[in-house]
Amino acid sequence: MKRRTLLGLGSTLLAAGAIGGWAIGRRGDQPVLFSARDDADGRHYAVGYRLDGSRLFATPVGERCHDVYVHPHLPLVMFVGRRPSRESYLLDSRDGTLLQVLETAADRHFYGHGVFHASGDWFYATENDTAAAGRGVLGVYRVEERRLQRVGEHPTHGIGPHQLLWMPDGETLVVANGGIRTEADSREKMNLDAMEPSLVLLRRDGTLISKEQLPEQMNSVRHLAVAADGTVVAGQQYEGDPLDRAPLVAIKRPGQAFQAFPLGEQQRQAMNQYTASLAIHDELRLLAVTAPRGNSVFFWDLDSAELRQQAHLPDCAGVAAVADGFVVSSGQGRCRLFDCRGPGIVAQPLDLPAGLWDNHLRVV
Amino acid sequence: MAPRSALRSLTGALLGSLLLTACTPADPLAGTSKALTDRVLLPAYANWAEQNRQLASSASAYCAGEQPLEQARQAFVQAQTAWAALQPLLIGPLGEGNTAWQVQFWPDKKNLVARQVNRLLDDKPQLGRADLDQASVVVQGLSAYEYVLFDPQLDMAERATQARYCPLLVAIGEHQQQLSARILEQWQAKDGMAAQLQAFPSSRYAEPREAIAELLRVQVNGLDGLKKKLGAPLGRQTKGHPQPFQAEGWRSATTLASLDAATASAERLWQGGERDGLRALLGDDQRALAERIDQGYAGLRQGIAALERPFAELLADQAGRAQLAALYKQLDDLHRLHQGELARALGVQIGFNAHDGD
The missing domain is CATH 2.40.128 (Lipocalin)
Structure with missing residues (x-):
């Protein structure tokens, strides 16, 4: 050995x-x-397990969910509906009791991601304006009495927004605009020849701070991680030729431009154009x-x-x-x-x- | 990191879980994984490597004027068939890191193989191995080899044509031989892919069920791939308009032979070398399902055998297309049986995140 x-x-x-x-x-x-x-059997659940395997809850939900967000100080957990769901689910994080089925506004659907503000008073979700299909919207929800109430929205300054996260200041959002237009009740990609993926920084009042793009037009910016020092990393899904050398991970270090993260070519190929x-x-x-x-x-x-x-x-x-x-x-x-x-x-x-x-x- | 060292660096990663999940040699899932490795997977990879060794020597002999064209073509057909047989068995190194592209470029919707071969040879008339290794995967594999030996526009009986294309044939033969030998070595090495599937926990699989799940997943993917290979020329993605040049192996008329070899291989994963495949894991209460899958394979293979005309001819008329559509339906039924009822009966998940697009 x-x-x-x-x-x-x-x-x-x-x-x-x-x-x-x-x-x-x-x-x-x-x-x-x-x-x-x-x-x-393909039924959908919102689940909570301790890491030792003991189950807290497995609550049946109507729509398949995508990402999950835990309230900063109340026992609440938000399971966000997967694109093109018009429902998300607010649960008691201790026992999984379904507290609210949150429905989108008319002509909106969820993209599977959101965030609670550190104050615990606000929740923000990426949404599709299906009346102007693909136009990215940041839905603004007020947290009151263990319920969420939609109170407004801002543009995400891009098409097909996906994940969003807080920058370390807790007031600035980073949004991955996937760049893919889809329509109501559909997952069909409508604009693969004219995608507009971007990484956007905006204040939570909707004010645009910056918008950056990668050189490859068909490289959809979808998921994010943010480090404590403000470094943002984005994971891409490439819609072009399977043999194109698209950067599937990109990074924006503090004060620097959004650019490819230096993957080894073997690692890049091993990902099959998908993170x-x-x-x-x-x-x-x-x-x-x-x-x-x-x-x-x-x-x-x-x-x-x-x-x-x-x-x-x-x-x-x-x-x-x-x-x-x-x-x-x-x-x-x-x-x-x-x-x-x-x-x-x-x-x-x-x-x-x-x-x-x-x-x-x-x-x- | 090279795949081999990647495997090695993982060694021991899961050894600790031995304490948590002791599994006895009598575990039927472990026994099936080992039996399939020894009697189905390893022989198929060894045969592929051997056929590519013969392909490389055929290319050299043919280009030295020591082998007739017909024999060189036969060596290609053998290598193509051995590769087709791996379609439901793409677990491990050949299934990862885009490696399979180096063996075959399919589908070739824009005739890239012909165009890139000729562009490469225009640029590098004295093409050598190093040039090929640097070139696109489109020209490195069997698809380019097939183009040279079978394309109706190329007459390899002409000296000038042979002189132009022979360096490519020889280089592809060597490339395929080395690639297949390297993959086989990654299977056979100590702590290699075979070892991962033969004893548990291994660095890849925490328990035998994970290995069985992955074996079933590659089988399901293989059947799905066969649907695509049959469906594309039938026009399933092009509003029913047949696409003869999107058939796998249209130049060499190996379409149906490849389909048969891949189906036979999927059936071996199901039956096992000595009745010790996935089927053996089903209990008596699941006999009906087992018999339906048996019949699915038998029906599909009889359907292929009963086709009396070449694929291109079948595709060209209504009656032939109806026969092929019936074959597609059989394949589709078999694929769904594996993906749904067999996965459930085996108590394994074959995953969905890879197909998710979110």
Whole structure:
């Protein structure tokens, strides 16, 4: 057995007694994973599990959900409907009680993403103005009495917005405008020959701060991660030729332009023109990206852009940073904890139900 | 990172879970994964490598004037058939990192193969291996090889034509030989792909169920790919207008032979080398499903065997297209049975995020 293997074994055994730094057995202290998930019959659920595998809830929902957002101080969790859903679901994060089925305004549908403001008083969601199909809208919702009330909207200054996140100031939003026009009740892409993807920074009152584009017109900017220092990383899905050399990960470091993140060509090819979820570990300064078409999760050093590991995980889906590294889910196999503290990244399967996990997850 | 070192660097990553999920050798899922590896996957990859070794030596012999064209064409057909047989078995290194593009460029909707071959040879009349390795994947594989040996516009009996295209044939033969040998080595190496599927937990698979899920997923993807390969020339993406030049292997008339080889291979994954494939995992209560899948394979293969005309001829008239459409329907039924009922019966998920587009 090679030395490296022994080292890997040692750290794995260490990890077997604890998950993410929290000892097994102290159930109440376990972090909770929230995600959309299906059952084998294709029914949709909003679920919450502790990382030791104990289930908090699995609440049936009418529409398939996409990303999940936990309220900053109230026991509320928002499951946002997947494009072109017109429903999102506000749940009690302790037991999964469905508190509200939030419906979009007329001529609007959700894109699967949103964010709570740090005050806890506001929720913002990316939406499609289907009356001017594809026009990106930031829906503004007021949080009152454990309910959300739509109070207005702003343009996202782009077409087909997807994920949005807060910059470290908590007042500025970064929005991935995917650039793809779709119509009401449809997922059909209408403008592949005239896509307009962009990365936009805007204040939460809708004021545009900046709008940047990558050189490749068919490279849809879709998912984001933001580091504590304001570094923004975007994951792309390329709609052009499968053999084109499109940058599938891009970065905007503080004060710098939005530009390609230097992937190795082999890693880029392994992604099959498609990235899914991104997460940044601030203490370890690591970037994780799932590439379900490539059945691979990638970990890079955020500052040097050095590849730390490419791990095989079929149909990998959501990723979130936890104390020791990252938790990654899969539509096919078991979820993994990737312990990134040591020199080598060590994977450990989690005792969560295997497969059927949807695109994104949050661990709180 | 090279795929091989990537596999190696993962070694041990999941060893710790041995403590959490001990699995006995008697675990039927583990037994099936091992049996399929030993009796279906490894032999198919070894055969592919062997056919490519023969392809490389055929290219050299033909271009040295030591082998007739007919024999060179036969070597291509063997390599193409061996590749077709891998379609439902694209688990591991050949299924990852766009590697398969180097073997075959399909679909070729814009006749890129012919155009890029000729542009390359215009630029590099003395083409060598290094030139080919630097070139687009469009010209590195069997599709370009087939173009040279079978295209109706090229007469390889002419000395000048042979002199122009032979350096490419030889270079592709070598490229395919090396590629297939490297992939086989990645399968056979210590801690290689075969080892990942033979004992659990491995660095890829936390438990045997994950391996079975991935085997079923590549089989389902393979069947889906066959639907595309049959559906594209039938015009399923072009409002019913037949597209004869989008058929896999239209130049060499290997379309149906490739379909048959791939179907046979998917059936081996189902039946196993010694009745120890995915089918063996179904209990008595699932006998009806097993028999439907048995019949699905038998019907499809009989349907292919019963076609008495070449694919291009069938595509050219109404009666022939109806026969091909019936074949497509059989393939579609078989694909759905695997994706739905078989996955459920085996208790595995084959994932959906890869097809999601969100």
